[in-house]
Amino acid sequence: MHLSPVRAEDLHHALGRDQPALTSSVRRLEEVCGAPLFERSGRGIKFTAAGHVMLKWARRTRLDVDEARREIEDIGSGLSGTVRIGIIPTAAQFLLPRAVRQLIAEAPEIKLQTIVGLSDLLHPKLRTGELDMTIETESEPESGITSQILSEDPIVVAASASHEIFLGSPVLKDLCAYRWVLQPPGAPTRDWLDQTFERRNLPRPDVQIESSMLLMLPTLIAETGLLSFISRHHLRAGQLGAGLKEVNVKGTTMRRRMVVTYRDRSYLSPASHRLIALLATAAKGTSTL
Incomplete structure (x- = not known):
């Protein structure tokens, strides 16, 4: 991902630290890493190659910390919390309502956040941890992503x-x-x-x-x-x-499958697992074959 240079004063303001404190923090981080992480670019600064590597791992660490916090909060709480779902329009119309009706009946305090869109919108959000799962059509296998088949969708x-x-x-x-x-x-x-x-x-x-x-x-x-x-x-x-x-014409039926996907190593709450099970049941009840 390309990141434009950032003005130093904007960085100080965003982090809530004055320039000497921020400079000292960066220097200590670079000493630990053994490489410069930033370089001057006009009136601003930008990441070096090592800085981009550090950014990638920092984002992953932040995601791991957030998911650890969610898992700890879920201990003993059962079916509760918030489930973040990305879903294609067909699944949003025909699968999700039936599954959500049952989930809410079992867990009245559950909250759902949904984004309806196509895969090119949903996949980046799944990878960055903005979504817990997506419900979409099956695509080529992808590293770090697990897919579970829900139904056929001709x-x-x-x-x-x-x-x-x-x-x-x-x-x-x-x-x-x-x-x-x-x-x-x-x-x-x-x-x-x-x-x-x-x-x-x-x-x-x-x-x-x-x-x-x-x-x-x-x-x-x-x-x-x-x-x-x-x-x-x-x-x-x-x-x-x-x-x-x-219109029954030979050779004009496109066979595709609807799947639920999530990150291999991500934390899925009990509510998320229950929703996946209910989606699978809803899919069986709406089979079009």
Whole structure:
């Protein structure tokens, strides 16, 4: 991570120490490390290579101390405290509410902090300790991260149940005659669908509306008559989008799995472990296979 030079006076103010005391502290730290940790950069200072190494380990130590404090506080307290969760929109809509309902029934004093987003937002926060766990789609194995499978989450072509496409038995080529509402390029589901058409030497879907707001897609499909590519969860009775129907075309089902992830050596509170178990139960109850 690149860090811009910091003015010395700003550093003194942030740490609440005057310049002589701060200089003395830095000097002692450098003596222990056996290398300079800072260097002058214009009117400010910046880390040396050794300083960046020290910063990495200082952050890790701070995280370890924070987690030790949380574990000590949890001794004998049972299901209590705060659980910090990062979660993708589909899981936030279909898995989390059922699990949280049961968790609150068992532990009325529990508190949850949730961030809803995609993996590129959630993973950095998990690694730095801002989140205890994430609920997202499965990705390549990552050093220091443990993943536990919760459920299958197939992505399928869908349209309004009254769409003319259901009058026949469409094949992939027939889908090229219609316009779509999809996530922007770069989203895993969008890229997978584009590549599916390209492998058959067909043009990519004709996208009329792009939206990164996944929860908007069912309504947009129903109101516009466009095709889309969404989780099969949306097609279940009683859900927003229940008036939609899957377009059964060979080779257009994207198989993916939903997982809960956490750092290998991180502390997970009893409440966190209980929430993971409840998420697994909720996932079984919402299976779309």
